[in-house]
Amino acid sequence: MTRRRDFLKTAGAVGSIGALTGCLGIGGSQPFNDGEIDMNISPSVPTEDLQPQYGPIREYISNEFDRTTKMNIANNYASVIEALGSGTTDIAETGPFAAALGVNEGDAEVILQRKGYGTWTYKSIIAVPNDSDIEEVSDLEGKSVAFSDPLSTSGALYPLYNISQAGVNIGNLPEGNGSQAAFDAVFAGGHVSSYEQLADGQVDAAGMGGFVRDTSTGPTPDEFESTARTLQESTGLPRAPIVVSPELSDDRKDALQQAFIDAPDSIYYGQDGEEGTDDDLWFNDVREAGVDKYQSVIDVATELGVGAEIFESGDDS
Structure with missing residues (x-):
């Protein structure tokens, strides 16, 4: 795959999880003086x-x-x-x-x-149905795979990286529509949605955050285990x-x-x-x-x- 350019250089920028809208003023002892x-x-x-x-x-x-x-x-x-x-x-x-x-x-x-x-870290997984004949990530060639959002770290980036490392062509994913990939990519709109498409038999495999498997976010751990098995796991994601x-x-x-x-x-x-x-x-x-x-x-x-x-x-x- 052509490397278009360096993605990022480490920077000392600071940031927070959240978004505030509006033009907020400063004055007095409060940082926000007007607006919502x-x-x-x-x-x-x-x-x-x-x-x-x-x-x-x-x-x-x-x-x-x-x-x-x-x-x-x-x-x-x-x-x-x-x-x-x-x-x-x-x-x-x-x-x-x-x-x-x-x-x-x-x-x-x-x-x-x-x-x-x-923990301050989490996991990304690729899962398949329990009765699937898919045994290795390379077996995903020609199959349908659900992902979360194209900008999801655990629900798209890491699963696509592992698929690519296994020698399966990912085309221009996650940026493009997946038409050049050697599998059918489906963006489900969320981690639990990816699992649900897998559980409903709509796709052959699904990439998602490990929390879908390990917590009760969506299915319970027992429900997940009765439905799917982990094909690939990445650990240590911040x-x-x-x-x-x-x-x-x-x-x-x-x-x-x-x-x-x-x-x-x-x-x-x-x-x-x-x-x-x-x-x-x-x-x-x-x-x-x-x-x-x-x-x-x-x-x-x-x-x-x-x-x-x-x-x-x-x-x-």
Whole structure:
């Protein structure tokens, strides 16, 4: 595959997971003097989970800055980055790959990394049905494979990298429509959706975050095991960041970063305020981080020759 250009160079840019919209002023003791705070939530979050899971974060940020905070689930990762770059979104949560691309294009800054399920790293897997005759990744040639979003780290980038390493032609994926690939690529629009297409027999294999297999995000671990088996696993992926718009002033960025760092644990407990219940967020802590935290993701994207052209591909399904 032709290497179009270096994907990213490690930089000291800072960023956060989240998106704030509007023209917010500075004055007095508060960093935001007018306007609303709009936070974009990852497109991997089901719409029905937005209010019960993220309500405490919205309330906390609103109280911290004495401003109305609005939260919306983005259509896809590309739209998150584009909104940040234009200044119509101020803070957002997104995936490592999308965030790194956004930093490279000057459309986002990483300020925080999230911790989930007890670790700062996670896994990417390729799964097949239990009764499948697919035994090796190279067997995916000529098969149908579901992926999450083209900008998903665990749901597209790493699975495609492993498929390529196995000698299967991935064409111009994840940027293009997959017409040149040696398999049929289907973008399901989310990790759980990828699993569901696999479970329903719509595809022969599926790439997704390991959390779909290992937690109750979607199927329970027992349900997953009764349906599918892991064909390939990648470990040590850095968990997703929170990013901000470069249009924000340094004071605003710093204030948002510090607000999340200082936040009480209860913001992660969901609407019922109790830890360990169904409306808990998948992440339960954050730490200061920059784009350098995602160098391993950058290296994989560089190996695949993926650049910011993916934002212009028009394939957001």
